[in-house]
Amino acid sequence: MNEIRAKITDIQSSDNLSVLSFDANTQTMRLMALGLNLPLSLGSEVLLGVKSSNISLASSIQGELSISNQLPCNIESLEMGTLLCSVRLRFGECLLRSVITKASALKMGLHEQQNIIALIKASDLSIIKIFPTSETKCD
Amino acid sequence: MLHINIQKTLHGNLGNMELDVAFHIKEHQFVAISGPSGSGKTTLLRILAGLEEANGEIEVGGETWLCNKTFLPPQKRGLGFVFQDYALFANMSVAENLLFAANDKKLASHLLELTQLKELAHRLPNSLSGGQKQRVSLCRAFMRRPKLLLMDEPLSALDPLMRTKLQHDILTLHKEFGTTTIMVSHDPSEIYRLANRVIELSHGKIIHDASPKELLLKTQGSQKFSLTGELLEILKSDVIYIAIVAIGQQIVEVVIDEEEALRFRVGERVQVSTKAFSPSLSKI
Numbered sequence: 001m002n003e004i005r006a007k008i009t010d011i012q013s014s015d016n017l018s019v020l021s022f023d024a025n026t027q028t029m030r031l032m033a034l035g036l037n038l039p040l041s042l043g044s045e046v047l048l049g050v051k052s053s054n055i056s057l058a059s060s061i062q063g064e065l066s067i068s069n070q071l072p073c074n075i076e077s078l079e080m081g082t083l084l085c086s087v088r089l090r091f092g093e094c095l096l097r098s099v100i101t102k103a104s105a106l107k108m109g110l111h112e113q114q115n116i117i118a119l120i121k122a123s124d125l126s127i128i129k130i131f132p133t134s135e136t137k138c139d
Numbered sequence: 140m141l142h143i144n145i146q147k148t149l150h151g152n153l154g155n156m157e158l159d160v161a162f163h164i165k166e167h168q169f170v171a172i173s174g175p176s177g178s179g180k181t182t183l184l185r186i187l188a189g190l191e192e193a194n195g196e197i198e199v200g201g202e203t204w205l206c207n208k209t210f211l212p213p214q215k216r217g218l219g220f221v222f223q224d225y226a227l228f229a230n231m232s233v234a235e236n237l238l239f240a241a242n243d244k245k246l247a248s249h250l251l252e253l254t255q256l257k258e259l260a261h262r263l264p265n266s267l268s269g270g271q272k273q274r275v276s277l278c279r280a281f282m283r284r285p286k287l288l289l290m291d292e293p294l295s296a297l298d299p300l301m302r303t304k305l306q307h308d309i310l311t312l313h314k315e316f317g318t319t320t321i322m323v324s325h326d327p328s329e330i331y332r333l334a335n336r337v338i339e340l341s342h343g344k345i346i347h348d349a350s351p352k353e354l355l356l357k358t359q360g361s362q363k364f365s366l367t368g369e370l371l372e373i374l375k376s377d378v379i380y381i382a383i384v385a386i387g388q389q390i391v392e393v394v395i396d397e398e399e400a401l402r403f404r405v406g407e408r409v410q411v412s413t414k415a416f417s418p419s420l421s422k423i
Contacts, residue, residue, distance in 0.1 A: 001399065033361040034415045049360070052379075052396055081377035086397075097396055099379055123416040127361040 025092030219280030
């Protein structure tokens with residue numbers, strides 16, 4: 001599970017459904033959740049989680065995308081398998097991993113040090129930890 | 140409606156245990172008592188029924204069933220009891236079993252109709268299936284129009300299909316009569332479907348008292364789909380890893396990262412979670 005530290009900037013709720021906005025490395029991120037009964041408030045620091053297989057990559061984007069989270073990253077390393085490719089991404093202080101098909105990686109010509117956008121749907125993002133207000137160090 | 144505050148020392152396999160339980164139940168409530176074996180669930184039910192003595196007080200609908208001066212015998216408590224093993228009279232027909240509890244033909248006929256047992260009214264219990272027998276003992280428990288219905292794992296001896304049918308019958312009867320009910324159960328789906336409150340016991344004490352959803356919905360942060368299992372194996376496949384996890388009677392596969400593959404050990408208890416958005420349902 002990839003972990004991204006973020007701060008809550010907005011909470012919107014309707015019935016059982018919530019959409020939360022975050023600030024992570026100056027980027028706005030968004031998460032949708034059902035029945036959020038966690039002790040959350042504006043300014044709370046949380047750890048967001050996302051599976052490697054739920055991170056898509058784009059080298060350049062044209063037009064509008066419905067995907068809420070578009071994070072500018074830099075490729076630290078690539079591991080090519082037979083069918084899949086595991087890409088290590090630097091997003092500010094966080095290291096993320098995206099698993100895509102080898103065919104996509106080759107088609108996009110991915111290489112180390114390349115700037116790339118990591119795409120994550122709001123429904124694929126989850127809150128895995130809430131930091132006590134005094135705790136500020138990233139772990 | 141019901142107020143209980145009882146203490147009793149129980150002598151079990153693991154030495155003495157102090158059963159010490161106090162709670163209130165409102166009229167018409169359906170309360171499930173859950174907890175591991177030996178936590179005191181059945182004893183609590185038997186104390187309520189007057190089948191065992193204890194220190195403390197029990198008051199039901201303004202009537203004292205137990206206090207230091209009073210011990211109301213079981214037959215005077217106006218309660219219904221459904222056991223796991225039916226406890227029907229083998230030499231009496233279905234209808235006679237009901238009428239033995241209270242001679243009210245109209246009510247017997249109504250109950251048999253509600254639970255679709257009318258055609259079986261003249262059969263002897265031995266000619267019935269387990270599910271049918273339990274439906275008869277359920278009807279019989281309602282014959283005295285009890286103030287309180289106690290059920291001790293009433294459906295645990297039945298197969299899943301029959302269990303669902305019986306759950307439906309219990310709901311129908313509860314709706315019709317509004318009888319305040321306390322049921323001992325281990326089955327989360329049964330508790331969720333039937334009860335509006337769960338009291339969980341451990342070592343003779345109440346450790347949780349909440350709604351079924353609050354108690355049974357296992358969550359991991361904002362991940363609402365969460366199951367506990369045992370990690371059986373981690374396989375490498377291409378650049379990813381696949382964890383094989385046993386959950387109940389099923390085996391599932393979960394794709395994990397290299398870091399996770401290194402962090403987990405085979406045989407460990409693990410929680411498998413995902414967002415409620417990800418899983419899909421299909422009919423079996």
